[in-house]
Amino acid sequence: MKIEFAEVLLIEEHGELSLEQLAELSRLPQEELLELVACEALVPLDPCAPEPSFGARALLTARTAARLRADFELDAHGVALALALLDRIGELEAEVRELLAHLPHRLR
DSSP states (O other), rough: OOOOOOHHHHHHHHOOEHHHHHHHHHHHOHHOOOOOOOOOOOOOSSTTTSSEEHHHHHHHHHHHHHHHHHHOOOOOHHHHHHHHHHHHHHHHHHHHHHHHHHSSSOOO
16 A cells, blocks of 8 residues: 655745745755746845845746756746746636636537
8 A cells, every 4th residue: 555645835825935934845945946036937026125035926937937847847937838838827727617617518
């Protein structure tokens, strides 16, 4: 029997994560997170603040970035491009679902 463990983390939707917390939770070094900020793949809550802080959604982005970096050995620019493409795919899939919902049942 194989037992798999899943990590469950509850973060408030309106909570803030410091750069240090984001690095710890995403398993990406702070330097790499800052590279993703420079590539605009991660956007701090207040880009003008001296110390960046991030919303809860940034953790999902950072963890996805970590998997992309590890699986495909991408640099920060490659990860940023892959993240942008994944976001666009998600938008297009949502648009298709919305359009399908408006079709008569017999045309689906």
